Amino acid sequence: MKALIFEPFSGASGDMILGAMVGLGVDRAELAEVIESVIDVTVSIGTANKCGIEATDVRILTKSDQNNRKYSEVIDAIRETSLLPEVKKSAIEIFRIIGEAEAIVHGKGLDELHFHEVGQDDAIADVIGACYAINKMEADVVLCTPLNVGGGTVKAAHGSFPVPAPATLEILNKSGLEIYSSGNRELLTPTGAAILAYFAEPTEKLPAGKVLATGYGAGDADTDSPNVLRTMIMKVAGELSRDTIEVLETNVDDVTGEVLGSLYDKLMEVGAKDVAITPATMKKGRSGHIIQVIARPEDSTRIAGELMRQTGTLGVRVMPTKHRFIADRRIGTITITIAEQEYEVSVKIAQDKSGEILHISAEYEDCRHISNISGLPLKEVMRRTEERAWKIFKGL
Numbered sequence: 001m002k003a004l005i006f007e008p009f010s011g012a013s014g015d016m017i018l019g020a021m022v023g024l025g026v027d028r029a030e031l032a033e034v035i036e037s038v039i040d041v042t043v044s045i046g047t048a049n050k051c052g053i054e055a056t057d058v059r060i061l062t063k064s065d066q067n068n069r070k071y072s073e074v075i076d077a078i079r080e081t082s083l084l085p086e087v088k089k090s091a092i093e094i095f096r097i098i099g100e101a102e103a104i105v106h107g108k109g110l111d112e113l114h115f116h117e118v119g120q121d122d123a124i125a126d127v128i129g130a131c132y133a134i135n136k137m138e139a140d141v142v143l144c145t146p147l148n149v150g151g152g153t154v155k156a157a158h159g160s161f162p163v164p165a166p167a168t169l170e171i172l173n174k175s176g177l178e179i180y181s182s183g184n185r186e187l188l189t190p191t192g193a194a195i196l197a198y199f200a201e202p203t204e205k206l207p208a209g210k211v212l213a214t215g216y217g218a219g220d221a222d223t224d225s226p227n228v229l230r231t232m233i234m235k236v237a238g239e240l241s242r243d244t245i246e247v248l249e250t251n252v253d254d255v256t257g258e259v260l261g262s263l264y265d266k267l268m269e270v271g272a273k274d275v276a277i278t279p280a281t282m283k284k285g286r287s288g289h290i291i292q293v294i295a296r297p298e299d300s301t302r303i304a305g306e307l308m309r310q311t312g313t314l315g316v317r318v319m320p321t322k323h324r325f326i327a328d329r330r331i332g333t334i335t336i337t338i339a340e341q342e343y344e345v346s347v348k349i350a351q352d353k354s355g356e357i358l359h360i361s362a363e364y365e366d367c368r369h370i371s372n373i374s375g376l377p378l379k380e381v382m383r384r385t386e387e388r389a390w391k392i393f394k395g396l
Contacts, residue, residue: 011187014126023215253288
């Protein structure tokens with residue numbers, strides 16, 4: 001499995017990410033051409049020595065003083081570009097992350113939000129370039145070790161704040177990325193934080209594997225240690241996939257069995273990934289149930305509303321969860337023979353990202369149908385199906 005790994009031990013910014021990706025092998029002329037084709041800037045790519053470390057130095061030279069775009073203007077400008085769909089989608093989502101953080105900090109809606117620093121041409125160029133370069137890598141997984149946000153204070157529109165800046169902190173708050181503070185100046189910019197928040201999953205340390213390439217992106221700061229962003233491409237052993245989830249939970253003590261019986265299907269219809277209903281003893285000895293729902297963060301509000309409508313509960317808790325490990329799943333078809341009659345059966349195959357099979361299970365409805373026709377007990381049909389599937393798909 002191909003892993004792209006960021007090591008922001010000296011922070012991260014948009015131009016540091018661009019430099020690191022060029023250091024990994026992204027064609028510098030091609031990157032500059034992509035950026036300059038969609039925004040009126042000049043891209044300069046050279047090298048810089050940072051405390052003895054030779055790093056790629058990317059500088060975005062702006063031709064316009066425009067620095068006060070509305071959020072909607074930035075999004076519309078990206079939509080109107082000729083960028084590849086996946087690059088365009090990534091850039092829009094990164095500015096949505098920045099926009100939502102700024103909206104929280106300033107107490108405004110996205111429609112009335114104005115970008116200042118992150119609305120300038122160089123910030124837009126950084127995001128577009130990073131999206132192009134990271135997508136170009138075609139990595140199976142993107143990982144980020146703990147982020148050094150720096151230290152001291154940073155100047156904001158209404159005075160000084162401790163590092164990280166308020167918008168950066170809000171971006172980190174929803175990212176799941178791990179952070180720490182070291183140094184006496186700001187090392188992590190909102191743009192750098194948003195790019196990593198969108199693309200990368202957190203990892204406490206480097207995974208086991210073989211290093212295929214390394215890259216260093218130069219920062220602007222002159223610090224006691226190298227102000228560079230290190231990246232690498234690694235070939236790592238197959239791992240389980242991860243997705244970001246939230247766990248919604250509520251207690252009910254006055255809901256009938258009939259309502260609970262239909263609740264599972266209702267919640268799955270509005271986007272729940274899984275639903276569990278557990279009997280419980282409530283206050284004053286009343287019998288009740290605990291309802292837990294696994295959901296994607298973007299679906300949580302809709303699912304919580306449906307949970308309230310169906311059960312009458314007055315509150316739904318959101319349990320803090322970073323992510324869950326999941327197996328990649330696919331459907332296969334095999335043929336089994338019973339009393340000289342052949343039957344096709346679907347099987348669910350769970351595997352890790354390297355393709356190693358973890359589990360095979362027979363499709364219940366297919367096996368039940370075959371059991372009814374053949375007269376063979378259901379459990380025997382399922383056993384034969386799974387045994388046959390292991391031999392076929394594992395080559396046993």
